[in-house]
Amino acid sequence: MKIYFQKLIPDAVIPTRATRQSAGFDLSLCGQQPVTIQPGETVMIHTGVAVVLPEGTAGMVYPRSGLASKHGLALANCVGVIDSDYRGELMVPLYNHSGEAYTVSPGERVAQMVVTPVLLPEVEEIPAGKQLPESERGTGGFGSTGKTAGGENAK
Template sequence: MNIKKLKENAVIPTYGSEYAAGADLYAAIDNPVTIAPGATEFIGTGLAMEIPMGYAGFVYARSGLSCKEGLAPANKVGVVDADYRGEITVALYNHSNEAKTVEPGDRIAQMVIAPFLKVDFTEVGKLSKTVRGVGGFGSTGNK
């Protein structure tokens, strides 16, 4: 996949293991950024990507950063469309009760490149019946 460094200190994404689905994204910032409790800061990766058509980049939290430090993408899952050519930026939200600092070069999120289906939506008056029906929010656990 084609990738362009927009900043000299940008780091090409890396996979943590042979079978990792998510590639780590790194902070391409010039100075440390402190995120106050309950606040969001936009952290650039210094990278632009040419994601293949029919695919998207899904930006997820890194488990260690979110569980141990309380930092995770503010939008829960970021979606990078194949036609986007700007800098990949992560909106990091601080869920903890203390300020957290992101240092230049820190791993801040992970991106999974995956195919998706684009469908045509058709408005109808009725939907087909299923055993589940309209049950949601835990309904399949109640039998």
């Protein structure tokens, strides 16, 4: 499998994996100027790159763990989804959860994109009032399976 990156801006950094076994391709701030994110603020970070992903895959964008644990930065949308037919610039919405401003330097790695297979099912509507197929769980949700493995609802 191959993926392709294209620089949309000359000083963009082509995403790479830190090691051969790293799952994520690191996405970096593009440009010549640092970007400061104030407490409680969301800033769109430009990467300056586009990607071509194989059909049947998606790029899942996650925060880098060091930015979150050391500086309180996370993706504003929790996880970004890059569809295989998207050809625009990869952007990273970073939110500052901390009480201090954080400055992202040009070239700094801010997120990681993991390429994953996706299912592309056809959709068929079940008419209102028609019984849905039975399942072990039924309509139970939000804690209905208990707190512990083999807990109060285990069979």
